[in-house]
Amino acid sequence: MGINIVEKIDDKVKVGHVLVSVSDKKGLDMFIPRMIELNPDIQFFSTGGTFARLLDILGVRADTCLTRVSEYTGQPETQGGLVKTLDFRIYLGLLTETYNNAHQQDLKRTGSVAIDMVVVNLYPFKETIAKPEVTVEQARGNIDIGGPCMIRASAKNFIRVASVVDPSDYIRVLTDMEANHGMTSLDLRFHLARKAFEHTAAYDRTIADFLMAEKYGAVRECYRKAEGV
Numbered sequence: 001m002g003i004n005i006v007e008k009i010d011d012k013v014k015v016g017h018v019l020v021s022v023s024d025k026k027g028l029d030m031f032i033p034r035m036i037e038l039n040p041d042i043q044f045f046s047t048g049g050t051f052a053r054l055l056d057i058l059g060v061r062a063d064t065c066l067t068r069v070s071e072y073t074g075q076p077e078t079q080g081g082l083v084k085t086l087d088f089r090i091y092l093g094l095l096t097e098t099y100n101n102a103h104q105q106d107l108k109r110t111g112s113v114a115i116d117m118v119v120v121n122l123y124p125f126k127e128t129i130a131k132p133e134v135t136v137e138q139a140r141g142n143i144d145i146g147g148p149c150m151i152r153a154s155a156k157n158f159i160r161v162a163s164v165v166d167p168s169d170y171i172r173v174l175t176d177m178e179a180n181h182g183m184t185s186l187d188l189r190f191h192l193a194r195k196a197f198e199h200t201a202a203y204d205r206t207i208a209d210f211l212m213a214e215k216y217g218a219v220r221e222c223y224r225k226a227e228g229v
Helices: 028-038 048-065 069-073 088-095 101-110 125-129 136-141 146-156 167-179 186-213 216-220
Strands: 012-014 017-021 043-046 066-068 117-120 162-164 183-185
Touching (some): 043 069, 066 069, 125 136, 146 162
Parallel strands (some): 117 162
Antiparallel strands (some): 012 183
16 A cells, blocks of 8 residues: 655644544633634534533634534434544544645545644543443443544644644643744644654553453443343
């Protein structure tokens, strides 16, 4: 399989489209309004509880700058909210390269937009398994799928996309954007990418360690046997 080697990028990237989907919502009430101050034309995509929180923060401004991911993709949230961001148009937006003509044609063909920043943190798996007498099924239900996919895609494409996984980085992101007229620097994006991959690695390691420590009997006790099986 051939691998496209990128030779041309922008050191500074204007943040026009941001996808926000977080379990830990602290700091959003400061971060989101400051982002709008830096770029009054910025657009946010969001899901579920995060969308509701952004509605509260934005108030009447939400009408012009906030869109549900399902409205953008044309696909409703499915499986009780388990599938929200796993969509073709989302990943086109995350992985597109500015100076790749084929990528730009794909955006035009599908009516998609380049996503310049992802603000994502994951279901609290570690906190879930720390609870007394937690079952394998309770742990399984708290394994995040869409979040790690978005984090990895945006971190892989650090040449254009900022992957923000930690609320403690909001100030650093804002400071960088203020210094660069509403744009992110390659230095910031690379820093965030390293942190993002460390975040997903630790998350997967926690899941793997938990499952390795469980016995099959404990797994089997979580479930009733289906009729006729």
